[in-house]
Amino acid sequence: MLDENLKTQLKAYLERLTRPVRMVASLDDGDGSREMQALLQDIEALSPLISLEVRRDDAERKPSFALTSPGQDIHLRFAGLPMGHEFTSLVLALLQVGGYPPKVTAEAIEQAKGLQGQFLFETYFSQSCQNCPDVVQALNLLAVLNPNVRHVAIDGALFQEEVEAREVMSVPTVFLNGQPFAAGRMGLEEILARLDTGAEKREAEKIAAKAPFDVLVVGGGPAGAAAAIYAARKGIRTGVAAERFGGQVLDTMAIENFISVPHTEGPKLAAALEQHVRDYDVDVMNLQRAETLVPAGADGLVEVKLANGASLKSRAVILATGARWRQMGVPGEEEYRNRGVAYCPHCDGPLFKGKRVAVIGGGNSGVEAAIDLAGIVAHVTLIEFDARLRADEVLQRKLRSLGNVTIITSAQTTEVLGDGRKVTGLVYKDRVGGDSHRLELEGVFVQIGLLPNTEWLKGTIELSPRGEIVVDERGQTSLPGVFAAGDCTTVPYKQIVIAMGEGAKASLAAFDHLIRTSAPASASAVAEAV
Known part of the structure; x- marks a missing residue:
């Protein structure tokens, strides 16, 4: 065996x-x-x-x-x-x-x-x-x-x-x-x-009692991990508050474009990231969801309020909250989530063996999903909003060579159908002719890109029309002392290697900010002592 x-x-x-x-x-x-x-x-x-x-x-x-x-x-x-x-x-x-x-x-x-x-x-x-x-x-x-x-x-x-x-x-x-x-x-x-049931309250009490940080990183993905490591190496008090350490990397099946590592898997890389962070003197606070960002007041400290009621303060904050799978936002999608509507073909594909499914999205992730599913299910229908697929040509050729795949372009999914227990089909509109069509199937795999995790920042910090945090070339946001990095920002090309570099850059910029803002306070303290 x-x-x-x-x-x-x-x-x-x-x-x-x-x-x-x-x-x-x-x-x-x-x-x-x-x-x-x-x-x-x-x-x-x-x-x-x-x-x-x-x-x-x-x-x-x-x-x-x-x-x-x-x-x-x-x-x-x-x-x-x-x-x-x-x-x-x-x-x-x-x-x-x-x-x-x-x-x-x-x-x-x-x-x-x-x-x-x-x-x-x-x-x-x-x-x-x-x-x-x-x-x-x-x-x-x-x-x-x-x-x-x-x-x-x-x-x-x-x-x-x-x-x-x-x-x-x-x-x-x-x-x-x-x-x-x-x-x-x-x-x-x-x-x-x-x-x-008492764990959350105990954890909130522990967090509330923590002294202010020099650098607080919000998020534990590649950008957050890099930021934390670069801050800790400066010998300053560093904390990480992460809703899920590893972030989106945990949901990535295969990683083959991380330079110097020909192949690895998301969970393996996420574990290595966390271990590397913990090798330094970093206060890692996992399972913590940030809800409010409060700009620095007279004390010079930025405050991050958490969902459990506790709050953290820091002289500088690096936002690295990443992104999540984008949903279609149509009737039936949320109702049948995990009951036929899925977002991970590698995880859930085997449960649809011999059944009919649809993949929504014609980019690389959608076409790769359709290719993988075609080897498991009875039939795959790929639905793309644009007039043509956006995936790499080599993937398109592979997809078109499969006998149990149908490709529909210029189509907008308008509803997921079900019988109250599970998915039974979907409805899409032909964007050229305007007609609606119904597909009978048992599964819908959504692969239409990413959405930044920044809703909690609206009204506090400058965001782009797509909800991304606006940053300059140093990772500085519209708020003094607040930096951002990774997939939640306006930096183009959402890739792991780019997120890590942006996290390191934001951390170096935050350290530079600390040096410059602490100088007047230090001079004042010396004068008072004399």
């Missing part, structure tokens, strides 16, 4: 086990069970601390396997093969069940251990989903740390009947004690915040 190179790597990881790991497989006579047994036998052969037991007459999902350790009350199970993006989840689960300490804060560990009640989590994933591992790994860790937590990670492509019965139309989708709990990427901190 595993090639020799992967076995060698896994064997090296498994040398970190400090206690036995018991794999209990629930199998039948299907192909999936045979593949699972082969995988588990390969793993068993790599460490004397790992044992395998096969059961065929129990009531568990088949094929599935549990990981536990003698003397430990651990309830963790994979239903389906944890390959693709989930192979890392399997490796981490083996290590953590085997006693290897997790790379999370001591505070998070204590919070996880302190959860009271009974929690049965079921997470539906797809092997091609880059968002799923964060959720699977967080809930697996909860199951290792707290005996009251049970977690089953389920491959939705293998358990199609469950997916249909539970109307799972996006991954990751999580059920708690049989009821819908969450959909989309979530890390351990976010899950704990939802389970521990």
Whole structure:
């Protein structure tokens, strides 16, 4: 099942086990069970601390396997093969069940251990989903740390009947004690915040007690991370308030244009960004959404008010709030979000196997999505507003070579249709003839560009007609002491490498601002002392 190179790597990881790991497989006579047994036998052969037991007459999902350790009350199970993006989840689960300490804060560990009640989590994933591992790994860790937590990670492509019965139309989708709990990427901190109702209040109190920063970065994407690192290297008090560290990069499948790195994946790059920031003396405040920006007053401090009621003050602020997927803004889109309306073809595509879908958008992202989906679904209809596709010619040629793709240009989607539970079709208007047409389908994948996360700044700072923060060549905004960088600004070409450079530039400009504005205050202090 595993090639020799992967076995060698896994064997090296498994040398970190400090206690036995018991794999209990629930199998039948299907192909999936045979593949699972082969995988588990390969793993068993790599460490004397790992044992395998096969059961065929129990009531568990088949094929599935549990990981536990003698003397430990651990309830963790994979239903389906944890390959693709989930192979890392399997490796981490083996290590953590085997006693290897997790790379999370001591505070998070204590919070996880302190959860009271009974929690049965079921997470539906797809092997091609880059968002799923964060959720699977967080809930697996909860199951290792707290005996009251049970977690089953389920491959939705293998358990199609469950997916249909539970109307799972996006991954990751999580059920708690049989009821819908969450959909989309979530890390351990976010899950704990939802389970521990007093966590937000405690965090707000901690934040409110913080002393002012020299530089406060709002946002944790590539621009924010670069800004924080460049500020911290100057030896000044630096903080980062991020709604989701990693930002939009977390939702990026493959990155092949980051100079000197031929290929990487978004979540891997996001983790490296966060680790690099934490290597410095930076106060990272995750899961914090900024709501109000207050210009500097007599004290010379800019204030950022957060959604949890707390606020932060700083001598200089760098806004790096990034952007998000743009929505169509038509009737039915929000109603059927995660019920047929999707924004990530890599994550949710496998759930539409054999079905009819539409892709909205003829740029690179839309055409790439249509190409990928064509290998999974029965038929793809690509709908483009303009008279021609805007994607690179090489992508267009590939798309037009596929037999199960229809391309419609000069078309405006006007409504997403559904039966109250899921998508059943869409309506589009021919922009040339003016006629309306209805398409019968089960999924709509929206790929129409980005929208800057700047709504909270309206009326406070100068924004462009597109909602982008207006900046000069130094990253300075219309407010003294407030700088901005990355996809939320008017800087053209929204690329990771550009965002990082702009973040560094804004940070250097903020430091220069601090030097220049602090000089009079210092001179005054010396005069008073004399």
